[in-house]
Amino acid sequence: MIEVEVKVKADHAAVKKIVLEKGAVFSGVEEQADVYFNSPSRDFSKTDEALRVRLVNGAGEITYKGPKLDKVSKTRTEYNCPADAENIISILLALGFFKSGAVAKRREIYKLDDFLIGFDTVKDLGEYMEVETDVSDGSSPEEIKGATDKIFRFLKSLGIEKDASIKQSYLE
Amino acid sequence: MIEVEVKVKADHAAVKKIVLEKGAVFSGVEEQADVYFNSPSRDFSKTDEALRVRLVNGAGEITYKGPKLDKVSKTRTEYNCPADAENIISILLALGFFKSGAVAKRREIYKLDDFLIGFDTVKDLGEYMEVETDVSDGSSPEEIKGATDKIFRFLKSLGIEKDASIKQSYLE
Numbered sequence: 001m002i003e004v005e006v007k008v009k010a011d012h013a014a015v016k017k018i019v020l021e022k023g024a025v026f027s028g029v030e031e032q033a034d035v036y037f038n039s040p041s042r043d044f045s046k047t048d049e050a051l052r053v054r055l056v057n058g059a060g061e062i063t064y065k066g067p068k069l070d071k072v073s074k075t076r077t078e079y080n081c082p083a084d085a086e087n088i089i090s091i092l093l094a095l096g097f098f099k100s101g102a103v104a105k106r107r108e109i110y111k112l113d114d115f116l117i118g119f120d121t122v123k124d125l126g127e128y129m130e131v132e133t134d135v136s137d138g139s140s141p142e143e144i145k146g147a148t149d150k151i152f153r154f155l156k157s158l159g160i161e162k163d164a165s166i167k168q169s170y171l172e
Numbered sequence: 173m174i175e176v177e178v179k180v181k182a183d184h185a186a187v188k189k190i191v192l193e194k195g196a197v198f199s200g201v202e203e204q205a206d207v208y209f210n211s212p213s214r215d216f217s218k219t220d221e222a223l224r225v226r227l228v229n230g231a232g233e234i235t236y237k238g239p240k241l242d243k244v245s246k247t248r249t250e251y252n253c254p255a256d257a258e259n260i261i262s263i264l265l266a267l268g269f270f271k272s273g274a275v276a277k278r279r280e281i282y283k284l285d286d287f288l289i290g291f292d293t294v295k296d297l298g299e300y301m302e303v304e305t306d307v308s309d310g311s312s313p314e315e316i317k318g319a320t321d322k323i324f325r326f327l328k329s330l331g332i333e334k335d336a337s338i339k340q341s342y343l344e
Contacts, residue, residue, distance in 0.1 A: 041213035041268050051267065062255075064263045079266060081259035083234075090251040091236040095223065096213050 002135050003065075004147040005074040006155065008164045010129035012108075012119045018158050024112040030056045034103045035089065036171050040096035050169065051097065053085050060085030069141075072165055073148045077137070103170045115154060122170050131155065174307050175237075176319040177246040178327065180336045182301035184280075184291050190330050196284040202228045206275045207261065208343050212268035222341065223269065225257055232257030241313075244337055245320045249309070275342045287326060294342050303327065 033055040038044050044051065048067040053060060059082065066077035104123040109116060118130040131151050135143055152162050205227040210216050216223065220239040225232060231254065238249035276295040281288060290302040303323050307315055324334050 039213070039267065041211070049266075051263075062260075062263060064266045066266060077266070079259055079262040081255050081263060083253050083255045083260070087251055087253035088234075088255070091223075091234060091253060094221075094236045094238060094249070094251060095211060 001078055001080075001137060002069070002139055002144065003074075003076060003078045003132060004135055004144060004151065005076075005130055005132040006072075006148070006151045007074060007128055007130045007166045008155065008160050009166065010119070010127060010160070012121070012127045012129070015129060015158055015160075016110075016119060019110060019112065019117060022112060022157075024110040024117060027109040027111045027116075030107045030109065032056055032103075032105050032107055034105075034171075035099055036101045036103070037092050037097040038100040040098070044100070045172075050171075051092070053083075053089055053092070055085050060088065062088050068167065069144060070148065072162065072167075073151070074167060074169075075144055075148060101171045105170065112154075115151070120170075125170060128166075128170075173250055173309060174241070174311055174316065175246075175248060175250045175304060176307055176316060176323065177302055177304040178244075178320070178323045179246060179300055179302045179338045180327065180332050181338065182291070182299060182332070184293070184299045184301070187301060187330055187332075188282075188291060191282060191284065191289060194284060194329075196282040196289060199281040199283045199288075202279045202281065204228055204275075204277050204279055206277075206343075207271055208273045208275070209264050209269040210272040212270070216272070217344075222343075223264070225255075225261055225264070227257050232260065234260050240339065241316060242320065244334065244339075245323065246339060247316055247320060273343045277342065287323070292342075297342060300338075300342075 035053050037051045039051070050065040052063045054063065061080060062083045063078060063080045069075045106121045108119040114133045116132045120128040120130060122128060131154060133147050133151060135147050207225050209223045211223070222237040224235045226235065233252060234255045235250060235252045241247045278293045280291040286305045288304045292300045292302060294300060303326060305319050305323060307319050
C-alpha cells in the first residue's frame with residue numbers, strides 16, 4: 001500500500017469547525033505511543049526510512065515506512081502489521097535494531113470522502129493535522145500526484161496553502 | 173523465554189506407542205510452512221541465530237531464535253509473536269532481510285508432564301521427534317542443564333540415547 005499523506009501545523013478548533021461543516025464524520029480517538037528503531041545495516045535518518053512499534057489504545061503494531069516518494073507530501077510505501085509490542089520489540093532488539101526515539105500523541109480521527117483526517121496533539125510539539133489517502137502499491141507517479149493534488153485542493157478549501165506542508169516526521 | 177529442546181530421528185509408530193503408554197495426551201496437529209530469513213548485517217548461519225516466519229494451519233507468526241546455549245541440546249533464547257505472514261514478510265524484505273530457505277512439515281503434538289513432544293514429518297527429510305520444555309529467561313546454566321538432563325532421561329526411557337541428539341535445524 002502507498003500512503004499519500006500531507007501534514008500541516010493546524011489550530012484544531014478553527015480547522016475542525018470547517019471540516020465538520022463539510023460533512024466529516026468522527027471516527028475515533030487514538031492514544032498513540034510510538035517507539036522508533038534504527039537499523040544496524042543502514043542509517044534510517046539518511047535513507048529516509050522509518051521502523052516503528054506503536055501502541056494504539058494499548059494494542060501493538062509494527063510499521064515500516066519507505067523513503068518519501070515526492071518532494072511536497074509524505075507519500076511513501078508503508079507495511080503495517082498488528083503485533084504484540086513487547087514481543088516484537090524483543091525480536092527487533094535481538095536482530096540488532098536499536099531505539100532511536102519516541103513520540104506520544106493523541107489523534108482524533110475524522111473521515112471525509114476518501115480522506116482520513118487526523119487531528120494530532122503531539123507531546124512537547126503542539127497541534128497538527130494530517131490528511132491521508134491510500135493508493136495501491138502498483139500506482140503510477142501520475143496517480144500518486146493526482147491523489148496528492150486532491151489533498152492539497154482539500155487543504156486549500158480549509159484555507160491552508162501547499163507551502164505549509166511539513167515533510168519532517170514528529171520524531172525529526 | 174528459553175526453549176530447552178532436543179531433537180532426534182525417530183520411527184514415529186514405535187516411539188508413539190511407548191509415549192502413549194506413559195500417559196501422553198494428544199494436543200493437536202499443525203501443518204507448518206516455514207520461511208527462514210538471513211540478515212543484511214550479520215550471517216545467521218555463522219552466528220547460529222534464526223529468524224523465521226511460520227504459517228501454522230494458516231495463521232502467521234514470527235520467531236527469533238538466539239544462538240544455542242549448550243553443546244548437546246537445542247536450548248536457546250526464543251521470541252515469538254503472532255503476525256500476519258504476508259505483512260511481516262514485506263516488512264522483513266524492506267528492512268533488507270532475505271529468504272534463506274523453507275521447511276514444510278506436519279507436527280503431531282503430545283503433552284506429557286512438563287514436556288511437549290512433537291512428532292515431525294518433514295518434507296524431503298522424514299520422521300523426527302522433538303522434546304521441549306521451557307524455562308524462564310533468567311534461568312541459571314544449572315537450571316538449564318537440569319531441564320536438559322530431564323529430557324535426556326525421558327528419551328532414555330524411550331530407548332533413545334543422548335548421542336542421538338541432532339543439533340542442526342531442519343533447514344541446515
